[in-house]
Amino acid sequence: MASLTSFTDEARIALDTLTGRATNMFSPSLRLGVTGLSRAGKTVFITALVHNLIHGGRLPLFDARKSGRIARALLEEQPDDAVPRFQYEDHVAALVGERIWPDSTRAISELRLTIEYESASGWNRLFSSGKLTLDIVDYPGEWLLDLPLLGKGFRTFSREAVELAGLPVRADLAAGWRALAEAADPAADADEMAARRMAEAFAGYLKACKLDERALSTLPPGRFLMPGDLDGSPALTFSPLVLTDDKPARPGSLHAMMERRFEAYKTHVVKPFFREHIARLDCQIVLVDALQALNAGPWALADLERALSEILACFRIGQGGFLTDLFSHRIDRILVAATKADHLHHESHDRLQAIVRRIADRAVKRADFSGAKVDVLAMAAVRATREGTVKQGREELPVIIGTPLAGETIGDEVFDGRSETAIFPGDLPRKIDSVFEPDNGNAAIRFIRFRPPKLERTADGVTLSLPHIRLDRAMQFLLGDRLA
Numbered sequence: 001m002a003s004l005t006s007f008t009d010e011a012r013i014a015l016d017t018l019t020g021r022a023t024n025m026f027s028p029s030l031r032l033g034v035t036g037l038s039r040a041g042k043t044v045f046i047t048a049l050v051h052n053l054i055h056g057g058r059l060p061l062f063d064a065r066k067s068g069r070i071a072r073a074l075l076e077e078q079p080d081d082a083v084p085r086f087q088y089e090d091h092v093a094a095l096v097g098e099r100i101w102p103d104s105t106r107a108i109s110e111l112r113l114t115i116e117y118e119s120a121s122g123w124n125r126l127f128s129s130g131k132l133t134l135d136i137v138d139y140p141g142e143w144l145l146d147l148p149l150l151g152k153g154f155r156t157f158s159r160e161a162v163e164l165a166g167l168p169v170r171a172d173l174a175a176g177w178r179a180l181a182e183a184a185d186p187a188a189d190a191d192e193m194a195a196r197r198m199a200e201a202f203a204g205y206l207k208a209c210k211l212d213e214r215a216l217s218t219l220p221p222g223r224f225l226m227p228g229d230l231d232g233s234p235a236l237t238f239s240p241l242v243l244t245d246d247k248p249a250r251p252g253s254l255h256a257m258m259e260r261r262f263e264a265y266k267t268h269v270v271k272p273f274f275r276e277h278i279a280r281l282d283c284q285i286v287l288v289d290a291l292q293a294l295n296a297g298p299w300a301l302a303d304l305e306r307a308l309s310e311i312l313a314c315f316r317i318g319q320g321g322f323l324t325d326l327f328s329h330r331i332d333r334i335l336v337a338a339t340k341a342d343h344l345h346h347e348s349h350d351r352l353q354a355i356v357r358r359i360a361d362r363a364v365k366r367a368d369f370s371g372a373k374v375d376v377l378a379m380a381a382v383r384a385t386r387e388g389t390v391k392q393g394r395e396e397l398p399v400i401i402g403t404p405l406a407g408e409t410i411g412d413e414v415f416d417g418r419s420e421t422a423i424f425p426g427d428l429p430r431k432i433d434s435v436f437e438p439d440n441g442n443a444a445i446r447f448i449r450f451r452p453p454k455l456e457r458t459a460d461g462v463t464l465s466l467p468h469i470r471l472d473r474a475m476q477f478l479l480g481d482r483l484a
């Protein structure tokens with residue numbers, strides 16, 4: 001049965017690739033994956049990218065725009081009728097009009113953008129249609145955590161869950177679930193209520209790990225955090241078990257029931273999502289919110305690195321193994337981007353980039369992207385702050401100026417979300433190694449969140465496009481060659 005499934009998958013993807021190639025000759029298309037854990041900034045990135053393309057944003061490092069070769073960019077009907085459209089207009093209205101950030105994404109959506117351009121070289125002009133179709137998919141970041149599960153059986157899933165739950169940064173939050181799991185006898189008869197209690201306790205523990213204070217990342221299964229349309233479904237009523245021996249599950253036992261549900265979750269929930277949406281990517285940007293992890297400390301950074309390396313390893317190509325059928329399509333470039341760099345003074349941007357390079361380094365090395373171009377960049381899709389200096393005695397100190405979100409605090413001061421304030425940004429250490437070392441007393445690193453920026457208007461009332469930091473460099477890396 002398993003081999004039949006993978007055969008159908010392969011056949012489907014092969015067919016998709018063939019039809020993809022045929023249409024490509026007339027109007028090339030590019031499927032851009034915007035990957036990232038929850039709250040990494042995917043929805044904001046997609047909105048800012050499209051807004052800047054459509055509204056003629058300032059993009060000096062994006063060649064096609066700089067040399068005036070983009071005639072126009074327009075939104076088109078998205079290709080799959082079964083997938084909701086990315087609510088671009090609503091997100092822009094929220095960001096620009098109300099100055100609020102989008103809510104967490106609860107379901108998948110997609111958007112198709114057509115860019116009409118003129119090739120830079122006469123040779124290319126002869127053969128290209130002058131149109132590039134860009135398909136972009138947005139989804140809840142939590143679901144990405146499920147990708148590594150596809151390669152794991154229930155036993156491995158359980159063992160890893162128990163190991164993680166024992167880490168000092170998690171043990172207190174995991175205590176409730178652990179007590180239930182340790183008391184449960186996997187060989188005893190399956191009991192629906194016991195299964196439900198354990199599943200709820202496990203989900204509660206994962207949710208607690210995700211809160212700002214711990215800001216942990218390796219928290220599968222993803223739908224326990226963001227169920228989407230599976231809220232309350234029996235597909236989510238399972239939990240890892242404490243398995244003390246290697247014996248296979250006895251039919252009818254708790255172990256057998258949990259194992260069966262775990263496998264069903266993979267087959268019916270995880271696999272279709274990746275097969276239909278993620279498997280055919282041409283290029284991808286991996287957004288990483290290192291600042292949130294830095295705020296919470298070295299444990300959170302280590303956990304972020306663990307999550308990313310497991311996920312990126314799944315994107316490697318042509319290595320054989322369990323994901324070959326999903327990822328037979330070649331991703332030709334991957335950009336790892338540290339987001340939200342506008343929380344820092346530009347002097348710290350290189351350090352942020354270095355931190356993310358280090359987090360991603362092991363992941364990228366392990367993944368061995370056989371020939372895919374990989375780069376790392378610190379950026380902000382939407383720049384919510386400006387830079388300034390404040391005189392203190394004789395010294396001029398760099399500050400960033402923005403409107404902190406209501407409820408953010410510095411010391412005793414609580415911000416109301418209305419007034420603009422100059423603050424000393426959290427400073428990243430010159431030697432980045434220290435942020436990865438536990439117990440180094442990094443309490444000094446604290447970033448506060450800002451509201452989206454107030455957009456300038458020109459004399460005739462036209463709102464300018466969303467400001468950013470190095471979004472144009474990201475675009476050049478991802479799209480530059482396709483518009484050359």
Ligand SMILES: Nc1nc2c(ncn2[C@@H]2O[C@H](COP(=O)(O)OP(=O)(O)OP(=O)(O)O)[C@@H](O)[C@H]2O)c(=O)[nH]1
Nearest residue numbers: 038039040041042043044101104105141380381382
């Ligand atoms: N200052 C600043 N904040 C950002 C930027 N991008 C994202 N944020 C912040 O990060 C939060 C999450 O961004 P989203 O784009 O919603 O993140 P996401 O990856 O879509 O998250 P999920 O939908 O939960 O998976 C936002 O609410 C903002 O507070 C940015 O470029 N600059």
Ligand SMILES: [Mg+2]
Nearest residue numbers: 042043104105
């Ligand atoms: Mg989102």
